[in-house]
C-alpha cells in the first residue's frame with residue numbers, strides 16, 4: 001500500500017490552497033511555452049487563471065487561457081472544480097503579474113515585479129526583499145492552517161525551473177505545457193542564460209538567491225519564501241518539475257523539507273520527455289502523481305490532457321489529490337471538472 005496515496009494520508013482540519021501568479025519575459029521566446037494561444041497571449045494566462053479560480057470563468061481577461069493547436073483549456077478549471085467539491089478555501093498571490101485580473105479577484109501582493117528574460121543579466125529583482133515578504137505571509141498562514149497546498153501559474157516556468165535546477169547541480173529534463181516538449185530550444189535558452197550570468201552546472205549550490213535572481217522567476221521566490229515561513233506546517237507543492245526546482249531552492253537555503261511533498265498529475269510523472277521521477281530521486285523528495293482519469297472522459301478538451309497537452313498547472317494535480325483525500329471518487333471529481341469544462345469551452 002502506498003503511504004502517499006490520497007486515501008492513506010491524514011485529512012487536515014484547516015487546509016488552504018494558495019496559487020502564486022507571475023509572468024516572465026522568458027515566455028516571449030517563440031515556441032518555448034504553450035501556456036497561451038501565442039507567446040504574446042501568455043501575458044494573460046496567469047490573470048485568466050486567477051479569474052477562473054475565483055469565479056469559475058474569465059471576467060476581464062479577453063480569452064480563456066488555451067494551449068494550441070486544439071485549444072486545450074487551462075488547468076485552472078480542474079483546480080477550481082476540485083476545490084469547489086472539497087470546500088477548501090483559496091488564496092491568490094501576486095508575485096509579479098504583468099496583467100492583473102479583474103478588480104473583484106482578491107490578490108495578496110508580496111511586492112514582486114514581472115521577471116525578465118533569463119538570457120539577460122538579471123531575471124528577478126529584489127529577491128531577498130520579496131522572499132522576506134513571502135516568508136512573513138507563510139508565517140501568518142501557519143498560525144491558521146494545518147496544511148498548505150501551493151500551485152502556480154507562470155508561462156515558461158518549466159524553462160526557468162530547468163535553469164535553476166542546473167545552477168544548483170540537478171540534472172534532467174523538465175516537463176512542458178506542449179505535447180512536444182521543445183527540448184532543444186529549452187537547452188539553448190538555459191545554456192545562454194547560465195552563460196550570460198557566468199554560471200556553470202552546480203556553481204550556485206550555496207547561493208540559491210543568486211540562482212533565482214540570475215536565471216529564475218518571480219513565482220519561485222514567492223513559493224520558496226512562503227514555504228520557509230511555514231516552518232513545520234504540512235506543505236504540498238502542487239506541480240511538476242517547476243515545484244522540484246522550488247524544493248531544491250528550499251533545501252539549498254537550509255530550510256527543512258521533511259514537511260513537504262510534491263503532488264503532480266500522472267501526465268507529468270509519466271512524461272517520457274522529462275525526468276520528474278529522477279529529479280525527485282536526486283532531491284530525496286517525496287512525490288506522487290495523480291491520475292485524474294481523463295481517459296474515460298467524453299470531453300474533447302480533457303481528453304487532450306491524456307495526449308500530453310497542458311498536463312498540469314495551477315496546482316491541478318494537487319487539487320484532484322485533495323478531493324480524493326476528502327473521499328470523493330475519481331468519477332465524481334471528473335464529472336465536476338467536465339461540467340465546468342463544458343461551460344468554459346462554450347465561451
Ligand code: AAM
Pocket residue numbers: 032033034035036045046049065066067073074075076152153154155156157158159175176177178310311312313314315
Ligand atoms: C498554467 N496556466 C495554463 C498552463 N499552465 N494555461 C494553459 N496551459 C498551461 N499549460 P511552460 O513552461 O511550458 O510554459 O509550462 C508551464 C506553465 O503551464 C505554467 O504556467 C503552468 O501552471 C501551466
